[in-house]
Amino acid sequence: MRTLISGGIVVTASGSQPADVLVDGERIHAVVEPGTDPASWQADRVIDATDRYVIPGGIDGHTHMEMPFGGTFSVDDFASGTRAAAWGGTTTIVDFAVQKKGTSLRETLDTWHGKADGKCAIDYGFHMIVSDVNEQTLKEMDALGGEGISSFKLFMAYPGVFYATDGEILQAMQHASDSGALIMMHAENGIAIDVLVGQALSRGHTDPRYHGITRPPDLEGEATSRAIKLAGVAGAPLYIVHLSCDEALTAVAMARTEGRRVFAETCPQYLFLTDDAMAGPGFEGAKYVCSPPLRPSWHLPKLWNGLRTDALSVVSTDHCPFCFNEEKQLGQGDFAKIPNGIPGVEHRVDLVYQGVVAGEISLARWVEVLSTTPARMFGLYPKKGEIAAGSDADIVIYDPRARQTLSARTHHMAVDYSAYEGREITGRVQTVLSRGRVILDDGRYDGAEGHGQFLSRSTCQLLG
């Protein structure tokens, strides 16, 4: 099966120029000057990309499909979640396998393979959440590298569930320093936060907006600094997930300036939404409850600046959808019981493109933070993250002038609300190829469960 993507403007992390892309089977065979004769290439299919951007498919390095939470699960499974991702121009996700305390990482990985196998519309990999740092799991961390798991997430929050002590974190980092694995950190001081949460509840402050008030930026900044220092002691690189505020950003930027190997991602919700959302009428605020929480508006331009300067290297979604009329209702009368998470896997490419429209970032940077850097960060390059001969034909054809309105009525995630309901935006995913297969074209979805394959990832390619 040969495809010719003709007449488009290929955008990479460095810039753009017109070129044709020749796809042979699952891979890009060549990138060629415009004007390719379909016959000479014996194309089975020609896609006209005139006036469109041809970009590497998005890589969302932070999703939670079918994630167990308090007896229930996040409402997108690997089937619906990866289909929604495809609709939004994302062709790879790296999801989190979640160790349950008392179980092995080995079992955990098997469980997650079981969830994803045969279900995914696009390729996928796994990070591993380590909930139980001990002799056994430290050894397993070293071993799992051979199975394509090269990144491990720890939590400085959620005591009793995911929380790791500073000593456990240090040990995990030391192992990572030896193996080349990447430690990912949820950096909020959960011990202090839980005191504030308890105090708020005891005062009858139970509305969703207290979720934000009890998780102040200082406690994210603090934990971020601490993680950086611990990584320095261990000699390990560090990746801060879902950075939301200036305090944490400053810690990362200063550490990088000092020469420390620290990276950070932010998410669309922190670039576009503010804490006002949590103070909406009635229980509406629950839709916007995630951790770290949405921040006051003055943080947003700081984050955009961080995205320009590489203090923030990646935009992921932390996609973790719960229905407003179902799971989110668990937190009626107690904000601490609201399942944390915002749906987003479908809108990352479009939302970050609004930064291009607004002049916040360049076209090249858009591709870099959504695809090329995630590929390099998580050991997938050049198979993923690039429009280049030899790379997988994970390709998005993007219409930069189309207009659309985001809404739960039209999105494809299995969740009953949109955090961006009614937002009008510019730009739209027109066509998506996953390993050479056209899975979306002009509003027609043609993906298949099971088409997506597990990606065995190498170690981080941004070091040294």
Add this chain to the structure above:
Amino acid sequence: MRTLISGGIVVTASGSQPADVLVDGERIHAVVEPGTDPASWQADRVIDATDRYVIPGGIDGHTHMEMPFGGTFSVDDFASGTRAAAWGGTTTIVDFAVQKKGTSLRETLDTWHGKADGKCAIDYGFHMIVSDVNEQTLKEMDALGGEGISSFKLFMAYPGVFYATDGEILQAMQHASDSGALIMMHAENGIAIDVLVGQALSRGHTDPRYHGITRPPDLEGEATSRAIKLAGVAGAPLYIVHLSCDEALTAVAMARTEGRRVFAETCPQYLFLTDDAMAGPGFEGAKYVCSPPLRPSWHLPKLWNGLRTDALSVVSTDHCPFCFNEEKQLGQGDFAKIPNGIPGVEHRVDLVYQGVVAGEISLARWVEVLSTTPARMFGLYPKKGEIAAGSDADIVIYDPRARQTLSARTHHMAVDYSAYEGREITGRVQTVLSRGRVILDDGRYDGAEGHGQFLSRSTCQLLG
């Protein structure tokens, strides 16, 4: 004329993978999965690049060929200088046209076209040094954009020659803010330096090493900070040339963290040499006299770190050769009369590669700071700076395992000494194509004066 570069590893600013490169005439026609049949491509010539890196030709954004200096000239003219560049894997230079006080920018540009026209082995562009900031030249700055001159250099040093006052700098920046031109700054406080120089000479401190002592890092850091603040007032982007020390680097890094549009380059001499060189026996130190001066060794790891974090975006050479046995002798008995400059255009690609060997930077970053970013910074992308369909076939085939020894006996610059004499290094330029023409291959030079063309540059492509 069709060329096939076969079996190599293509390295871009994002990473590397095996690919064949098809060159048709002056441009890259396609980048293709390995295994291309030369016949199918009707190749006139096949270059075997097995086990070699295939990289975009180097772009040296800071050279001074045949630069007038005190009645004489820097000893490489555009013929010898661009030939030496080609030997070293550089396929584009951006040289400085130097306004003489009292002349127009128009005349200056004509003069420099006269110097370069028909002489260059590789393509070239011009920045413009503005020595005389006034109503007339400010208008000319705006006009020269139309002739491909999109960057203008000002000096905070050398009163009476190049020095511009803060008021003149501010006005030039205001014009640049409107036109999109890039202001490049030589950031040393020359007014204060000249006091120190006069004091040193009056005390009989005439040896070359006093060149360094009278230009302390604080006065480069100061000027860098000042330029950044003036650019902020003017709302203009800023490019700091030949940054040499931690004080200046910190100023740049902090400004970037604050969101200011500031860029900086460093040079190989600041990454590899120290102020000890100026204190060599006899008059040897004169070989190493350049401005800013070489710095104490503790600055070097800071600069390498800056190169990793993008506080330093570019490595240029500031190539400005004077013969030790001729021009440099003018400074016998008075270090202030030593012509400032170090030869380097031939060794930039090789020297910075030593940073890859040492683990300081990645392969991808090597290509980025030497070619891709200079192309974007100076408005040459994607014509230059990329291995991609449609780009100029400016290509270097690099042998990463060869060993060589740098020496004046073997280099091709028209200067009688090497600042790196006897240094053994790993890696070597094997083959160089300039717009499709093989001008160097395995130690045989086949370039031609006049092959190189003037490049009309657009504005900086790293903004917004």
Add this chain to the structure above:
Amino acid sequence: MRTLISGGIVVTASGSQPADVLVDGERIHAVVEPGTDPASWQADRVIDATDRYVIPGGIDGHTHMEMPFGGTFSVDDFASGTRAAAWGGTTTIVDFAVQKKGTSLRETLDTWHGKADGKCAIDYGFHMIVSDVNEQTLKEMDALGGEGISSFKLFMAYPGVFYATDGEILQAMQHASDSGALIMMHAENGIAIDVLVGQALSRGHTDPRYHGITRPPDLEGEATSRAIKLAGVAGAPLYIVHLSCDEALTAVAMARTEGRRVFAETCPQYLFLTDDAMAGPGFEGAKYVCSPPLRPSWHLPKLWNGLRTDALSVVSTDHCPFCFNEEKQLGQGDFAKIPNGIPGVEHRVDLVYQGVVAGEISLARWVEVLSTTPARMFGLYPKKGEIAAGSDADIVIYDPRARQTLSARTHHMAVDYSAYEGREITGRVQTVLSRGRVILDDGRYDGAEGHGQFLSRSTCQLLG
């Protein structure tokens, strides 16, 4: 003549406690536990200070009496100005002798002695403004130390009038480094400012508020940083006068943290007034034109914080009064012609006390920034700046509960407006002693021209 100040609370830079103060002639003879029997002390006079603070008389280290300006003079001469100071609880001023270009420092000092001799109500010293840095004046700087002139002010603004180049500044600092003199700096980049001023005027922006707009904080911050770096090169301590904005404050705070010997003063106008004042109706804004200009309100809490942490060590007034209906009118239609200056010598003690009332600073810090530190900074301690046996009996008895309203109708400065017109404040100077003589008591002034003596000052006592 023996005086007993009985029953008050003595406040020093460290704290406060009840004590009686015994004054014998011009000096404090003893500080004694409360309850002194006037007879045992053979007191000629007893002042009841019950419920009052007994503090060392204020020292205003920055005044401009009878300062020549464009053919006219600031409107307070040494008689009216020092009388107003006394009314406000200030018992020492250090005024600026202003070198006219082309004259010697010797002549300048003689001229200023002539102005002040026999006129002052309180003791006074001189700093020297050096307008003409050259071989001759550098030598004179060294010599004037012997005549009690230990501090020299330079300007980075006002080219053609006071402006010194960075080279001249460096040389003056080198001399100061040797002699122990203190360099005081007006830190604004006047070269860049003059460009902005010219541009504003050419656009018809002639109103007073453009005075502020053309002197942006970045250009004060820049000059402050530059002065600090130059002082570092010279190895000299540095005192920044009238610091007005966060940019400059941050530069000072960082320099101090790095261990540099840098001090700064601010003025009441920067602590209490904002740039809104310059945008008043009609020409009202001219009343508030001073340099650096008043700043946006967000700078004010930063300055208060600097005052707490010692980044700001001193509050002086920069008292430089011009009548609104006379001299200020010179700037009608051209803000650049408005004489720069705000009257303030009378209100410094009262205004800064409002910071105590508001909880911004402690009682002890009030005394420290108004009296003790200026005494130490300018070489007057322990003769001045302290309530202690042996110190001059320059004493203020302060009523912390009185209320008063500031107004031109009631003030004693020879100027026709108040920058604080109508402001109601808490606290009031009740009694003032100058070298043992009661010159103000409960609204009755009993000072005398010529009572005040010239103070020969030693070098800064805050170093080492």
Add this chain to the structure above:
Amino acid sequence: MRTLISGGIVVTASGSQPADVLVDGERIHAVVEPGTDPASWQADRVIDATDRYVIPGGIDGHTHMEMPFGGTFSVDDFASGTRAAAWGGTTTIVDFAVQKKGTSLRETLDTWHGKADGKCAIDYGFHMIVSDVNEQTLKEMDALGGEGISSFKLFMAYPGVFYATDGEILQAMQHASDSGALIMMHAENGIAIDVLVGQALSRGHTDPRYHGITRPPDLEGEATSRAIKLAGVAGAPLYIVHLSCDEALTAVAMARTEGRRVFAETCPQYLFLTDDAMAGPGFEGAKYVCSPPLRPSWHLPKLWNGLRTDALSVVSTDHCPFCFNEEKQLGQGDFAKIPNGIPGVEHRVDLVYQGVVAGEISLARWVEVLSTTPARMFGLYPKKGEIAAGSDADIVIYDPRARQTLSARTHHMAVDYSAYEGREITGRVQTVLSRGRVILDDGRYDGAEGHGQFLSRSTCQLLG
């Protein structure tokens, strides 16, 4: 009983001048100009202080007398420890009452009153170490203010013994924010340190020097930053005890610059000793084991600079003596079992005076960091910390020219070694008065157990 201290130079936190000091009973009655006639004052005793400094007695805010440790006690009890303090010019200590887990603060205070009552040669107060933060102790913290306990120490190290979680710390800070109490923090990340300690021991790294290696500066800097952020969340002031390294100092300096109410003390051992001491021959290093550990030499000038700029406000000793031939031997073969602590209460005044001799700090600053600021910090001013009428007659007469050699053979602490053995220094305590009683004079000790009284302290006087 009336005493006249005649002819000395009184030194305060602001400066010095000659004055006589009249002591009546326990208090200073007056400070008078020199030349007092003993008869007029009816002096029972005259102390000639000619050419001597007369300073307020030292206040050591951090001692551990008879501190329980692993079944034994620090070897100075309140009798021997306060006597040694007196020998060294310290007239007040604030010791730590140490809550044992499971006991109340009430009991703890009673126990410590029992230890000190009738034993002390000089006045004393207590801070309280809170080992068990819970509902009960939080209430007790509030209540103890009424008994003169206004400062509470928490530990971020020593899990299982003193360690408080971040949540407990936050709660204690919230209580302090309400009550005005001061939280004192041992800021080392003990959780991470214990991992490093365990790893070192498991590798057979048991020598004393591993004590330092397993407590890296980054983990003190981290904990300091964290404590500052937690205090910010709670709105409470913070006092960092025994700050030892640049990382922590920078955190404090930055916080102060931002306007946070953070204070820090350092100790003589961090100003004069380095980590080399822990690597001494045999088991010698054990003498120098304290926490935080001694640091590499480059930290020392940073600490001196911090002392000049007030980032460090206080020098205390952390006096915690264990005999080398007894208790310290517990750590043979396991550095983690070496009792932590260095004896020092006797030498603080003398050692810090060496900073005056070396030009690091001024005479006034010497008095400030040793006496005046500790008095204000811990709510003892003006009773203590000042030479002023009404203050306690805690006075030291200091001979600035005497020479002495520190040695265990001559010191008065009940410990068998000196951390400064053989060090020759300039300056010596000549005479010491405690509440008017001469307890040391020219090498004759005349103090008495039980003379010292408990000091009920108010809240910190440096706030607001």
